[in-house]
Amino acid sequence: MNERYYAQAIELKWQKKWADAELFKVSEDKDRSKKYYLLEMFPYPSGNLHMGHVRNYSIGDVVSRTLKMQGYNVLHPMGYDSFGLPAENAAIKHNTHPAVWTSSNIENMNKQLKRLGLSYDWDREVQTYREDYYRWMQWLFIEFWKRGLAYKKENPVNWCPSCQTVLANEQVVDGKCERCGTPVTKKKLSQWYLKITEYADRLLDDLDELPGWPEKVKTMQRNWIGRSEGTEVEFRIKDMDETVTVFTTRVDTLFGTSFMVVSPELEFAEKLIEGGGYEKECREYQEQAKRMSDIERTSLTKEKTGQFTGRYAVNPVTGADLPIYLADYVLLGYGTGAVMGVPAHDQRDFEFATKFGLDIIPVVDPGREDVDVEHLTQAFEAEGKMINSGKYNGMDNEDAIAAIRADLEQRGIAKKTVNYKLRDWLISRQRYWGCPIPMVYCEEHGWQPVPEDQLPVLLPTDVEFTGKGESPIATSPSFQNAVCPICGKHAVREVDTMDTFLDSSWYFLRYCDPHNDKEPFSKEKVDYWMNVDQYIGGIEHAILHLLYSRFFTKVLYDMGMVSCSEPFKNLLTQGMVLKGGTKMSKSVGNVVSPDEIVERFGADTARLFILFAAPPEKELEWSDTGVEGSYRFLNRVYRLIYELAPQIENIPRVYTAETKEDKQLAFALNSAVKRVTGDVTGRFNFNTATSAIMELVNEMYSYKELEDVNMGLLADACDKTVLLLAPFVPHICEELWEGLGHEGFVSEHAWPECDESALVKDTVEIVVQINGKVRGRMDVPAGLSREELQETVMASDEAKALIDGKTVVKVISVPGKLLNIVVR
RNA sequence: GCCGGGAUGGCGGAAUUGGCAGACGCACGGGACUUAAAAUCCCGCGAUAGAAAUAUCGUACCGGUUCAAGCCCGGUUCUCGGCACCA
Numbered sequence: 001m002n003e004r005y006y007a008q009a010i011e012l013k014w015q016k017k018w019a020d021a022e023l024f025k026v027s028e029d030k031d032r033s034k035k036y037y038l039l040e041m042f043p044y045p046s047g048n049l050h051m052g053h054v055r056n057y058s059i060g061d062v063v064s065r066t067l068k069m070q071g072y073n074v075l076h077p078m079g080y081d082s083f084g085l086p087a088e089n090a091a092i093k094h095n096t097h098p099a100v101w102t103s104s105n106i107e108n109m110n111k112q113l114k115r116l117g118l119s120y121d122w123d124r125e126v127q128t129y130r131e132d133y134y135r136w137m138q139w140l141f142i143e144f145w146k147r148g149l150a151y152k153k154e155n156p157v158n159w160c161p162s163c164q165t166v167l168a169n170e171q172v173v174d175g176k177c178e179r180c181g182t183p184v185t186k187k188k189l190s191q192w193y194l195k196i197t198e199y200a201d202r203l204l205d206d207l208d209e210l211p212g213w214p215e216k217v218k219t220m221q222r223n224w225i226g227r228s229e230g231t232e233v234e235f236r237i238k239d240m241d242e243t244v245t246v247f248t249t250r251v252d253t254l255f256g257t258s259f260m261v262v263s264p265e266l267e268f269a270e271k272l273i274e275g276g277g278y279e280k281e282c283r284e285y286q287e288q289a290k291r292m293s294d295i296e297r298t299s300l301t302k303e304k305t306g307q308f309t310g311r312y313a314v315n316p317v318t319g320a321d322l323p324i325y326l327a328d329y330v331l332l333g334y335g336t337g338a339v340m341g342v343p344a345h346d347q348r349d350f351e352f353a354t355k356f357g358l359d360i361i362p363v364v365d366p367g368r369e370d371v372d373v374e375h376l377t378q379a380f381e382a383e384g385k386m387i388n389s390g391k392y393n394g395m396d397n398e399d400a401i402a403a404i405r406a407d408l409e410q411r412g413i414a415k416k417t418v419n420y421k422l423r424d425w426l427i428s429r430q431r432y433w434g435c436p437i438p439m440v441y442c443e444e445h446g447w448q449p450v451p452e453d454q455l456p457v458l459l460p461t462d463v464e465f466t467g468k469g470e471s472p473i474a475t476s477p478s479f480q481n482a483v484c485p486i487c488g489k490h491a492v493r494e495v496d497t498m499d500t501f502l503d504s505s506w507y508f509l510r511y512c513d514p515h516n517d518k519e520p521f522s523k524e525k526v527d528y529w530m531n532v533d534q535y536i537g538g539i540e541h542a543i544l545h546l547l548y549s550r551f552f553t554k555v556l557y558d559m560g561m562v563s564c565s566e567p568f569k570n571l572l573t574q575g576m577v578l579k580g581g582t583k584m585s586k587s588v589g590n591v592v593s594p595d596e597i598v599e600r601f602g603a604d605t606a607r608l609f610i611l612f613a614a615p616p617e618k619e620l621e622w623s624d625t626g627v628e629g630s631y632r633f634l635n636r637v638y639r640l641i642y643e644l645a646p647q648i649e650n651i652p653r654v655y656t657a658e659t660k661e662d663k664q665l666a667f668a669l670n671s672a673v674k675r676v677t678g679d680v681t682g683r684f685n686f687n688t689a690t691s692a693i694m695e696l697v698n699e700m701y702s703y704k705e706l707e708d709v710n711m712g713l714l715a716d717a718c719d720k721t722v723l724l725l726a727p728f729v730p731h732i733c734e735e736l737w738e739g740l741g742h743e744g745f746v747s748e749h750a751w752p753e754c755d756e757s758a759l760v761k762d763t764v765e766i767v768v769q770i771n772g773k774v775r776g777r778m779d780v781p782a783g784l785s786r787e788e789l790q791e792t793v794m795a796s797d798e799a800k801a802l803i804d805g806k807t808v809v810k811v812i813s814v815p816g817k818l819l820n821i822v823v824r
Numbered sequence: 825g826c827c828g829g830g831a832u833g834g835c836g837g838a839a840u841u842g843g844c845a846g847a848c849g850c851a852c853g854g855g856a857c858u859u860a861a862a863a864u865c866c867c868g869c870g871a872u873a874g875a876a877a878u879a880u881c882g883u884a885c886c887g888g889u890u891c892a893a894g895c896c897c898g899g900u901u902c903u904c905g906g907c908a909c910c911a
Contacts, residue, residue, distance in 0.1 A: 216828060216906080223827070223907055230911080248911060261911095297909090304909085329909045339911050347825095348909050421910055542906085612849075613836060619904090621836065625850055633849085639864090678840080688838070691848035698848090701865095767844050772892045774844055812891050817843055822891050 001645065001739035005638040007602025011731040015117055023747060024119045028528040030073040037075045037529045038064045039508055039568075041537030041545070042126070045080045045087075047105040049112045051577040051584060051610070051622065052538065054594045058607045059574060059616050059686065060536050061118045065727035066680045068119070069751040075529050076119055077511040079126035080106050083134075083500045085163060085179065088433040088472075092465045098433040102129055112594065116603045117730055119747070124514045128503035129433075133510065135456035136520035137503060138438040142449040145439070149195045149555060152439075152447060156265055156332065157426060159187035165430045166191060168499060169423050170224075170544045186290065192437060192496065193424040196551050200225055200420045202565075203550055212570030214617070217542045224543050226421025231405045232336065234413040235260065235313040238321060242271060244313060247335030247419055250345060251408070252400040255389040256363035258353065259341040260313045260322045261306065263330040264289040266337040269309075272324055276310030282326055289328045297328055304329055304352040316413055317390070317404075327352065335419050343379065350379040363388050364397045425548070427499045432463060432472035434497030442484035442491040451485050457493070471495050504545055505552040508532055508567060520561075527563050535568040542573070572684060575619040577610075584622070592622055604729035605631040611686040611728060634732055637697055637725065641718055641736045644704065648715035649741040655712030657758065661703060662710050666758040668699040669717045674754040676724045686728070693724055720752045767818040768793060768802065775802050786813045793819045 002009075018024070040060040043053055057078075064076040080102075087098035094101070106127065113120070126133060144150040158167040162182035166189060171178040196203075204225045207218045230249035237244060244260070262269050264286045273282040285307035289297070296302070306327035313322045322341075329348055330339050343353030344362040353360055362373035366384035373380060373387070386392045392400045408414030428437065436457045438450040450457055460476035473479055473495040484491040506520070512529045513521040546568070553567040576583055579590040597606045609630040614620040657666040672692045679689035700717055703709065718740060726733040726746045737746035761782045766789065768776040776799075780792050790813040793799050799821070806823035813819050 219828060220906060226907095226910065228910070246911080250911075302909090327909095329911095331910065334910045342911090346911065348911075351909095419910075421907095539905085615837085618830095618837090623836070623850070626836070629849055635863095683840075685838095685840090687836090688840090688848080691838075694848055765844090769843085769892075772843095772890095777844080810891060812843090814843060814892095818892090820843080820891055 001642055001735065003642065005635050005732070007604060007634075007732070008599075010735045011115075011117060011603050014731045014734040015114060017734070018117075018119075018745070018747070021745070023745060024076065024121050025123060026073055026075055026121050028525055032528055034072050035075070035529060036067050036072040036534075037508075037532045038067070039077070039511075039532045039535050041535075041541065042079045042081050042504070042507060043109065044084060045082050045102055045105040045109055047108060049109055049116075049594050051592060051594060054116065054606060055577055055610050055616075055620065056536060056538070056574055057113065057116065057118050058610050059572070059684070061116075061607070062611060062680060062686060062727045063534060063536075063684070064119050065730060065747060066677075066751065068747070069723070069727070069749060070681070071750070075124075075511065076121060077124040077126070077514075078113065078118070078120040078122070079124075079507060079511070080109070080128065081500065081504050081507070082106065082127050082129040083434045083497075083503055085165075085431060085433065088431060088465065091433075095465075097461075098465075099129065102433075115598055116594075116607065119730075124511050126507050126510050126514055128435075128500070128507065131456050131458065132515075132517065133507075134435040134503070136510070137435045137498065137506075138450070138455050138457060139452065140506065140520060141435075141498065141502070142438060142452070143559060144194060144555065145449055147555070147559070149198065150192060151195070152190055152192050154188060154190040156186045156188045157191055158184045159189075160184055163431075166426060166428060168426050168501070170425075170547075189428075191426050191428040192439075192494075193426055194551075196425045196548075197420060197422055199551050199554050200227065200422050201418075202554055203422075203547065206550070206554075206566055210566060210569075210571075213568075214571060214573055217539070217546065217571060217573060220542045221547055224422060224547065228419050228421075230417060230419065231401075231408075231414050232417045233316065233340070233408060235316060235322070235340070237272070237324075238312040238314055240271075240311070244268065244324075244338050245336045246338045246340045247417065248340055250342065250401070251404050251414070252386065252389075252392075252397045253342040253345045253363050254315070254317050254340070254404055255392075256342045256344050256361040257315055257322060257340040258320070258343060258359040258361055259349075259356075260324045261327040261330050261339050261341055261349075261352065262324065263332040263337040264307075264326040264328055265332045266330075268338075269326060272309045272311045273326075278308055278310045282307050282309055285326050289326075292328070304348070304355055306352060306356065308356075316408065316411070323358070325352075325356070333423055334421065344373065344376060345379055345381055347379040347381065350376070361388060425499075425551075427502060428496040429499055430471040430496055432459065432465070432497065434500055435503060436473070436497055437494040439494045440482040440484060440491040441494070442487065442489065444489070445484055445486045447494075448485050448491070450482075471497075473497070501544060501548050505548045506556070508549070509556070509562065523561060523563075526561075530562060531564045531567055531569045534570045534572065536572045536574060538576075539573040546571070572616060574616045575614070577620050577622060579622040581621070597627065601627060601631045602731070604634060604732050608634065608690065608729050612690040613687065615685050615687055633694060633697075634729060636701075637721070638732065638736065640697065640700060640704075641722065641739055644714065644718055645739045645741070648711055648718060651711045651715045653712060653716040653719060655710050655716065657713060658710065659708060661706055661708075662713055663758075663762070665699055665703045665713060665717060666755075667761065668696050669720060670754050670756075670758040672696040672724060673720060673752050674759070677751070677754065680727065690728060693721065696721055696724075722746060723749060723752050764816055766793060766816075768799060769818055769820040770802055771822055772820060782816070784815060786815055789813045789815055789819060794821075 038060055040056050064074050068074050082102050087102045090101045091098045158172050160167055160177040160182055162180045163177060172184050176183055204227055207221060228249055230247055231251040232245050232247050234243045234245050273279055306325040309324045311324045313324055315322055341349040343350040343360040345364055364384040365373045365387045371380055383397055386395045386397055386400050405414055436459060438457045439447050441447055460479035463472040463476045465472055480493050482491045482493040509521050509526055513525040516522060549567050554565050556562045557565040582588055584591045609627045613626055657663045675692040676689045679685045722733050722736045730747055733746050763779045764782045765777050766780050767774055778798055790811055808821060809824050810822040
């Protein structure tokens, strides 16, 4: 053991020893009741780790290493989500191939991860861009297709003019492209979709079976799925042999309907426009709506717009003529794309009716003085009694929903329905660097999957990266030439690639069986490891990745390929790493590079600081002086062990705590063991776990200076301090463990147990309160009952002095804690 | 607008079940060691008054429940995050 703490040398030494000993390699051969699957979200290979990664992976590593020491068979894998646009952009910029850029980035990040001393089973590394992975991605896509869960359809879709590709709804944030911030426009394209809506109810309901997920994430998913129960009502169109159906959650307001609005993109709108007498105006309105970006269209400040079609629908209960308008506030993809306008009870309809001078008919009256339903200044959306509604008058409006629906059902013009905000998942991307969609189009047989024995459909290499126009794959003539698997005639291959979120929707299953070349994964292995017991990653994936992975798992469950229907049992969403109160970013210039910290202080210091500075779910403010503090602490531990090691090396760890100081140290030691155990594997509060160890170290520093030192106790405290710290700062702990004269790796040693008897004190300090205010403290024997405590304290001179001259009204006695004397 | 968090010293944060508010660390101040500096060690560190013992106040704000409230209840302000023309 060197006199000084040389972090670099120690860390490289032990990293090599771990690798040589294959310390973190796991297999399925152990008792399944002791298996634990710990997963951190795999990174995109951007080229460099940032502090967010360091935080994510440090958290995972502490948990993984602790569980390993506790005897669990821990699967702790790592890999790369390595398809995606940045590689393609880099290829265009540097005139190279995305694969070259990606693999060199992975190489560098692998080096960085290994330098942090993370306990991954590197034999299980998964890289989604490799053929051995995307081959099974294609296989799975075809299985989805066979089950009717994949289809191609022409629709107006979100289009990012900058990325030159379509985007899923989930990738449009505030009307802008999630990745580059360019306003998204609409484009009508034929695209592949996955039928996630078929799983909407299960995705929603099963959230209740995830108590280990943050409420916030579950709420976000519930809102995103957006289940809403209502009624579909069919309206006859006047002077036409047509009907139009609307969806409403408020069928109780049917008598208050005074107009109808349809989405300008709705196909049925064409029938209404033609011969309505306003063809020209309607075409213009449609053009105008098409040109607008989503931001403009959904802007809050935007006034309602619309165009009368010249047509009328007939209110099925009043017989009134309802003018039909085109209006862009009606969304095409939700409900039926047509809405009944009830201005008195819907704010949007109110604004529309006000602008176009349409009738406002109140049909729900709360009977409150502050609401005058005859002279509304805004829509009244709350509950009340029915008015102006024929035989339903006087009913509670909530009851009227069922009553009116039942009557309309009798007439065959209504039915109860459920709608979701969730849309099917658009997965086609007009880009090169992704998994090719393994489908070919035959004039005669339509879309057909590539036969299994021809998988994988490889990405072509004869392509040009120009960054302009169509997908680079479309520039490869050889790629597009294919054969129909049914008739053997010429077919055209799909040139779009898959959204990379598909790749990450099942990578956690591939980790269970990463080298399988017969199937995506063996059921046996997946059933051994799944579910993921603990998943750790950023909150930014609350909807996208976590919803898609749940969807995939459910489909695979239905296919019989996995035995669990939810992938992630527990979820921890870690907070961001900030500096100067804002997220680290190049443009702000507040980025702290992990390499730099590792170089100056070592990986252990970086890990310790990041775990100590804040609880994991909270944001973490980076502090350079705080890092130095963590480094100081490690030096302090190192010096302590270095000084004591020669004296205690041959001391048996057998002892009885005799003196008051012995008992104090034994108490500090065992409460640290208890605290760290609970904080690391229970609460995930690594900040309080580390501070408990700091307290123990402080205690040991004072203890060793005493004249009467119990060497067995001190030796035991040294061992256990190193054991407790090992998951946090593994390299220095291996070195100290060796320095203490132990054989083998501390990383493989059993986790220390708490000796509860050391936590039982002979005497306890009791707080004496007068009227709830602390007035004194006294030591009393431990274990006194409520009554005994009261008697002991009340008999003391101290208490008598405090009560002096006042009348005792009541005494509250809390054993082991306090005695509150209420006086007058 | 709707939904969900949060607000504790100069700072990050602790207080696990309603029971000593401020653990641990950072910063700062004082001291020891040193020719000196760094490192290290010791002491102090919520506010006000006081030489001190000590007293009073103090967990965003107002009110309530309780012997006792950072924690529970009602209301308010500020703040962060998510969703948002979903009929």
